[in-house]
Amino acid sequence: MKTNITKLACVVLLISKSSCAQNENKPYLKTPATNSYTLELVVPDVEIPWGMVFLPNGDLLYTEKEGKLIRFQFGKKNEISGLPNTYVRGQGGLMGIALHPDFEHNNRFYFTMATANEDASGGNTALYSGTLNRNTLSDVKLLYKAMPDTKKSVHFGSRIVFDTDGYIYFSVGDRGERDINPQDITRDNGKIYRLSDDGSIPSDNPFVGIDGAKEAIYSYGHRNPQGLTIHPETGAVWAHEHGPRGGDEINIIEAGKNYGWPKITYGKNYSGTTITKKLSLPGMEQPLYYWVPSIAASGMTFVTGDKYPNWKGSILAGSLKKSYLERLTIRDNKVVAREKIAEDIGRVRDVIMGPYGYIHIAVEFEGIYRIKPNTDK
DSSP, rough: HHHHHHHHHHHHHHHHHHHHHHHHHHOOOOOOOOEEEEEEEEEEESSSSSEEETTTTTTEEEETTEEEEEEEEEEEEEBBBBOOOOOBBTTEEEEEEEEEEHHHHHOOOEEEEEEETTTTTTTEEEEEEEEETTEEEEEEEEEESSSSSSSSOOOOOOOOOTTSSEEEEEEEOOOTTTTTSEEEETTSSSSEEEEEETTTOTTTSSSOOOOOOTEEEEEEEEEEOEEEEEEEOOOOOEEEEESSSSSEEEEEOOOTOOOOTTTSSSSOOOTTTTSOOOOOOOTTOOSSSSESSSSOOEEEEOSSSSTTTTTTEEEEEEETTEEEEEEEETTTEEEEEEEESTSSOEEEEEEEEEEEGGGEEEEEEEEEEEEETTTOO
8 A cells, every 4th residue: 555655656757747847838829819010021022931030230231042142232132143053842942141240340150051972862951151342242251061961951040149159159950850850960951050250160069079979969859950159248159949840949059968859758659659668868958948739939039129128038930830930038038928929920040139129020022021119119
């Protein structure tokens, strides 16, 4: 009898722990009764925007998945010439974009795109840099190419961000090879990488000197990271990634850490079958936050400045699946509140802070919107 009581107590304890973790991880998603903002369409008629960044003079530079780099200036779209050929397949194409920290002096910027092998029978994600001269790209350099190329059409990533020390981080998804790539540091894919601005590998990268390791890897165990940003106060790298059916995650990225995919996950296969029963394992990081069900998170930034005083310090994440922008209030590295913004606007692919402190969102088959507070004069 004592044994049975003990077993029952253990079961109750396990259920209680699981429930507490789930409740702590799931603040109620609120939809405000009235909006405190207005959506202004800045760039109309954009098919699949991916990444965007504002130039110092206020021009908007954005990528389109099918392989176009557009400069929006004085209400006019100008396509930038000089891009390498884009491998457009499934989820792959022209993706992330970031300016060099000293762009005002060197005009250098960085982009990720899927590129093909010689016979175009497969491809993978690559990081490039180039110099922008008005509407022409020159001095294009391949800094890193994930290998091997594959015909699989999923999980290319990809986002780019510079940290406060001038190192560049970029993400590549597992390329549909979850049981091969993410947990193996001798292989690309399912990783977040860190390079110097010239493409060289920093000497303090976590796997430098390890036999066979891809020394550009900074963290591993990722599925398909499509959000990457820098915390405005701590300088830490934050990321989010797509889970399968459930299990989208937000993580704080640290050197050499294993974020678990697919050994641990809060998601299931799209068919509803189990990927793993493990939610945690030694040596693997727990997400700061996870979504069940998935929202298909894409694009990520922190709210800065004074335009949105009640939102300052929040995370913004686009939702491809649910067609809204989500605002997550963070306190002591925990999500304590969630709010829908721009509900039913469409597939939100990216979100950034723009000139004068305005939030801008890129929406597939719609365009690029500015979120203007109603209090703004």
